[in-house]
Amino acid sequence: MQLNRMAIAVLGVLLLLGLASLPALAAAKSQTLTGVVSDSMCGARHEMPGNAAECTRACVKHGAQYALVVGDKVYTLDTSDKTALDTLDKLAGAKAKVTGEVEGTTIKVKSVGAGT
Secondary structure, eight states: OHHHHHHHHHHHHHHHHHHHHHHHHHSOOEEEEEEEEEETTTTTOOOSSSOHHHHHHHHHHTTOOEEEEETTEEEEEEOOOHHHHHHHHHTBTSEEEEEEEEETTEEEEEEEEEOO
16 A cells, blocks of 8 residues: 555656656757848748849738848748837848757847857
8 A cells, every 4th residue: 555655756856857858958048050041921932123122122011021031041020129129120131140949940149149
């Protein structure tokens, strides 16, 4: 009888420890990616006449989000930070380094800087 209670208590503690570690496992790691600043509507291919920077700015003005093209992948940039948005506007069509949490094809932006 006492052995069963002891086993149940030990299992309960192990279960609680396991559940307590889940948020740490689920938290995404911050990564830095370098690519070209584009928009979520056009991605790697810009349809508007003119250059990529003008197209990106026009698309963002009409509701698209900024995006980062890294090789053949397009990541939507999730930010409402005014400084980051101003930097993305300046770097439209150019290389940028974006640091943030990558979840699928979305980056939750922490910082943006010029790429090398």
